[in-house]
Amino acid sequence: MKISYNWLKKYISIDNINAEQISSILTYSGLPVKNIKKILYEEEDYILDVEITPNRADAMSHYGIARELYTVLKFRGYTVNLFKPPVIVHKNENIDNHIQIFIRENIKCIRYSGMSIYKIRIEPSPRWLVYRLKSVGIQPINNIIDVINFVMYELGQPIHVFDMDKIEERKIIIKNAKENIDFQSSDGLTRKLDEEDLVIFDAKKPLSISGIINSVQSDIHENTENIFLGSAYFNPVFIRLIRKKHLIQTESQFLFERGTDPNQTVYALKRAYFLIKEIITKRKIDHQIYDIYTSPIYPSTIKIRYNKVGNILGKKISKKKIKKIFSLLEIVIHSENEKSLFVEIPLYRIDVKREIDLIEEILRIDGIHKIKISDNIKISPIPNCFYKTEHKIQKILFEQLVCYGFQEIISSPMIDEYKNSDLLNSFFKREEIKIINPINQNYKTLRTSLLFGMINCMRYNCNKINYYNSNIKLFEIGKIYYKKNNKFLEKTYLGIAFLQKEEKKCEGYKPFFYLKGIIEQIFQKSGIYNYTQIFSKHPLLENSVSILYNKKNLVELGKLRSNIFRKNEIFYAEIDWEYLISILQKKRITYVPFSKYPTSRRDLSFLVDKNIHFEKMNQLIKKKENHVIKKIQIFDFYEGKNLPHSKKSYTISFFFESQKKTLTEKTINNSMKKIEFFLKKELKAEIRDKK
Structure with missing residues (x-):
């Protein structure tokens, strides 16, 4: 999310703190800043690109970031003030054209607030508003739409606007759509709605899909004089389903899906009215506010234990400091005793649900850099049952290969005879198995090695631009199929392939020994030491090596003979997976202390x-x-x-x-x-x- 430094200063007194310092503070408090860009548009400004995790919906606005900064800076002893955006609303009781609001889906729409504004004029926005929006990448449209966008980026609360004179019978109805309703949205697409879609209707037609995208029939235009603003709290689960179903991606959808503050719907409308009134100064503007909140959401209460805080963080934090952090975070303390606190979480903090979340907040504000690292190294011994299941062995070894830069592939057990004819003609002494009724006439042979799938994957990826200047490292676990003495056999192997680009070679680097080293690292991780190596005569591999364990073949390793890739070399290793598993399941983990004496x-x-x-x-x-x-x-x-x-x-x-x-x-x-x-x-x- 883009945050303007000058915009941020409207809500918090940080004139003595520059953009780089703010970047550091946000990063250490759990909101990392990717980069800072300096811009010049009427005045010098800095744009901070903040990476906000989906659970921190409270920080997805300028005021939310200001509130976060205020907490951290105040805790660290800075003299700093937080200013909430001003609102001025005088309730007008003399308006006869009241809007009626009905919520028919209380589970999907928890709260709906509206405001009717009369005698406005659509015109270009003032320079300050244009600058604010452009600084965060929003293109100005007109004064009403720009105010709505401004409030959304200011408070994190989406607002939708309708031309009130187009609202039939002055009714707003939030309900599920009927089946097969055509909805012509403002993005130029026509969508089919059904009974699962939450839609804002008037008495006759749909106006908006859940407040995230309007119908073209309800949008305001240059001659609009009366408008209706809607501000709601929708259930994030249903917004997510609508987004996936209709492929709608808007700023409003983004915020609704992550969870907005249900207590902010009316305040956001008042803020929008305040700005509209400030902009349109030559007219007397009338308004009326409506609010339907049938099933109020109440703040949750959580118990936090002082000893639990110390156990999790590894250091003791005073009760006074914990209470101060909670006060700055607007977390209300309901009751307390010598051992614990009962606190009430504000509704805008949707990410704080458990005791451990509160402990994380204490750590975040106090500073993770204050946790001292112990001089002692503690290792939890792995139980001997660790290697008993094949799934656990596979997970550990695959993680090891991924750490070495290899990528797992899954290829078809049927091979294309045309593409792999050069391999099939000379591959192994394994008799291949033909498929009696193949779906595709080219794919009528079962693979006798995992190498076929790896060759095809490398052939495909070598044509991709992103692989021109890099090596390709793959691994795959799968079955091979062949006939022996008129019997059909299948065995599981782990194949590891490495494509070395010749132009990337450097002096002293031997790709064969690199791949052999990977195999030896797998053995070391598995506790296999007493193995032997012999040169073998593999039909496809040059200078091939067989690695034996207890005089039985465990690995075949070498360089591919066939010149399939011009100017490239392929190194391949095939591990007998079933034999490897049988070895590891019999192994018992032993621990030997490091020698105290020099080498x-x-x-x-x-x-x-x-x-x-x-x-x-x-x-x-x-x-x-x-x-x-x-x-x-x-x-x-x-x-x-x-x-x-x-x-x-x-x-x-x-x-x-x-x-x-x-x-x-x-x-x-x-x-x-x-x-x-x-x-x-x-x-x-x-x-x-x-x-």
């Missing part, structure tokens, strides 16, 4: 034959010398110029740590000597350097 690192460089991979070295070292080695990782790898053709160079980092004591140089050096011995003996390695 030591040693690097070792050596040459080995090209056909020897890191995983083989890793498994050998873990098997022979694992009691003090915490972690082993590749620091550097090289093959090519200045090395024998059959050799490659590794630099491996070893991290040593003990839970019992600080490791001495002698212990670490002895361990490194054993590692060198194993590498020389088992792998014929040539040691080059050690640090």
Whole structure:
């Protein structure tokens, strides 16, 4: 919502506080300001773009923001005053043309207030009013419509206006429409109304749909002399239903849907009359006020406990300070004792309904920045039953993938043979299943891998502008289907795909290892450590790796061979979901304290034959010398110029740590000597350097 700084100053004395300070105050009190724009229109002004949550209907106006600022500033010790917009209404009893108001739907229309104004003149608005409206993005129309818009942005109360001479028999009837009524609205559309729609009628025709959009027959025009203003409180639920049904989006609908103040309907009319009288100075204007409030809404009473405030906020706040905050928020204290207060909530605060809401108000006004953060870190242990259900496991792992920037997709289990012919011709050793009676002749094969859906999704998104300069990261869980030994089989897999744009590559970045790292992070989160890696011969993946757990295949990982995307590379991993779930459901969570003793690192460089991979070295070292080695990782790898053709160079980092004591140089050096011995003996390695 746009708030004018100069407009705001009409209701609160903040001349000594600039727009940037107001922005900071509003942000810290729960109404964040996105940006501040400086404008110059007759006078210098600042426009604050305030992000107001739907439950804070009380702050959706200039006076509402001023009231919020007054509370915060007054609590902080500023000398500040709040000025309510003035109204002057002299009741006129000499008017014979009274309007009769009838409410037939008390649940949908709780209160309806009206005002008839006579002998007005439609003309352009004065300069100050034009400026106020333009500053918040509203285009001026004429003096009457502009006053109504001004009051709505000033107080947050919508007002609708009718040409009173077009109201048949001087009757306003709020009721449900009859079935199949044509309603020609002021936006140029014709809508079909039915028995569920709340409509404002006169004696013969519809005038407005719930006060949010008028009929063209009831609108005022340049020759209008007498008008009727309506100000109501409608049930927000029914306004929301009307908005969805008829696709109506107006400022009035926006406010009604979030909940206005039922005690402000008459005051808003008086304010509009005051402004109209100020503008039209050459005529004596007569008026009459009407108010129907059949089922009054009464303020709710809430009990708040002092000890609960301290427990929730983590600090003690004095009773005097709590009472002061409530007084500034216009929350009336009905009764109190040593342990609690009973308070009455003003009707305009529709968001305060429970004790916890009151505690939030105390925190908001007192200042969330005053809550001190404890130096102690507290962790709630996760129970061992945590991994018992597949749903919980799926939720945790999917949240982890989303945090890494991946997006979940859901694709069809039927694949387009034409689009995926290059994949089908060489995919796996799985015999695909044909659909006997397909709906579409192209989609007559069930997928044998989740990769088909991911390829199609990437192909589609690569044509979108917003993906030109970004990578695409997807994941999907679903079933695959294939035949084996004349049996129909289906298995659930988790597919993870990553499209790397070649122009985005940077030196030292390896997308294969990035995706492999994601898999390893999933394993670490799941408590899977004792896995092995072997090179596999996958028909579609280059340099593919199989990750085994208990000698059974858990993951296939590699780069897609097929050149489907020009200048792009696709890396794909497929996890056997059913096997992963079975592993995790047997796992028990254990907690190991951090070692109190320092970690030591040693690097070792050596040459080995090209056909020897890191995983083989890793498994050998873990098997022979694992009691003090915490972690082993590749620091550097090289093959090519200045090395024998059959050799490659590794630099491996070893991290040593003990839970019992600080490791001495002698212990670490002895361990490194054993590692060198194993590498020389088992792998014929040539040691080059050690640090």
